[in-house]
Amino acid sequence: MHRSICDFALDVIQNSIEAHSQLIVIDFNESDEDVVVFVADNGPGMSAEQLERVRDPFFTNGKKHAERKAGLGLPFLAQAIELSGGSFEIDSREGMGTSVKFRFSKADIDSPPVGNIESTFFAALTFPGDHEMVINRTDSTEVPPDSYSLTRSELSEACGDLETSGALILLKKYVHSLEAHSEKWPEEKANSLKN
Amino acid sequence: MAKMTLEELRKLREEQKKGLSRRDVENKDTQIIVGMGTCGIAAGAKETLNAFIQELEDSELNNVRVTQTGCMGLCYVEPTVEVIVPGMPDVIYGKVDADVARKIVRKHIINKALVNDHVYDKPAADIVEEGGAK
Numbered sequence: 243m244h245r246s247i248c249d250f251a252l253d254v255i256q257n258s259i260e261a262h263s264q265l266i267v268i269d270f271n272e273s274d275e276d277v278v279v280f281v282a283d284n285g286p287g288m289s290a291e292q293l294e295r296v297r298d299p300f301f302t303n304g305k306k307h308a309e310r311k312a313g314l315g316l317p318f319l320a321q322a323i324e325l326s327g328g329s330f331e332i333d334s335r336e337g338m339g340t341s342v343k344f345r346f347s348k349a350d351i352d353s354p355p356v357g358n359i360e361s362t363f364f365a366a367l368t369f370p371g372d373h374e375m376v377i378n379r380t381d382s383t384e385v386p387p388d389s390y391s392l393t394r395s396e397l398s399e400a401c402g403d404l405e406t407s408g409a410l411i412l413l414k415k416y417v418h419s420l421e422a423h424s425e426k427w428p429e430e431k432a433n434s435l436k437n
Numbered sequence: 438m439a440k441m442t443l444e445e446l447r448k449l450r451e452e453q454k455k456g457l458s459r460r461d462v463e464n465k466d467t468q469i470i471v472g473m474g475t476c477g478i479a480a481g482a483k484e485t486l487n488a489f490i491q492e493l494e495d496s497e498l499n500n501v502r503v504t505q506t507g508c509m510g511l512c513y514v515e516p517t518v519e520v521i522v523p524g525m526p527d528v529i530y531g532k533v534d535a536d537v538a539r540k541i542v543r544k545h546i547i548n549k550a551l552v553n554d555h556v557y558d559k560p561a562a563d564i565v566e567e568g569g570a571k
Binding site for chain 1: 439440441443446447449450453473474475478479482483484486487490491493494498499500501502503504505506507
């Protein structure tokens, strides 16, 4: 079972990549109350029958691992959501793509921790392939709320081949600077804005 | 820390290019492949990938290929990592946490010696002794 919300997010993103989607869009929104993740792709999508069995850990379409009879990623997520009172929605159309949206409440003791957002985005962006990926991150736990976007093709153009350590070192620094850029605002100032 | 811009990122890349070393040329065919399937993610493969990049930076190795793949079929010893270094046997390492990742860069990639305790597949039969590779 995954340890953090970020682990669940990366697993869903990886499904989109391995389904050979050409475009993957991720919204990662965090507030004081919850974390909401939305992943949409234009991959091959699923039939109604496959979609019905998506929470079944002993069902797989057999494409990723032909010899296996298990597919654990989405069932893990559905189970964690069920335990913590969050929400999980999946929509898929054959030939059109798939979208997954899930929400964990920060107030529920059974919700997993958020996890390491920086390393999650880094791993998502650097998984091999010629697909485009756009990550939109909003952090409303900060006052004022912070947001930024990462576009894989732009980053590849700026850093170089994202499979070479030199480019990966640069990308890691870049994502770090976006995610850890702010010293938290002084509490007094934050409170005055909240009021 | 201020947010970096794409322009600053491009400038950093130019500076990096100027510092390309002899070691970078030697390691242009070296590959690290991190298993990032559901099993790998659950076992901490993101942190493993991070540690590899950090150690490669600390060792000033800018020309190693680092990629990810799905499950390698060794779910019981995740995180798993395949390392390909010319002139050495291809190796799949298991239970590669951040410390082991750093050790693989220093010992296997730089000093050309296997990290015996974590070899789980593929060393050539003639170099394996009982209990691990030579």
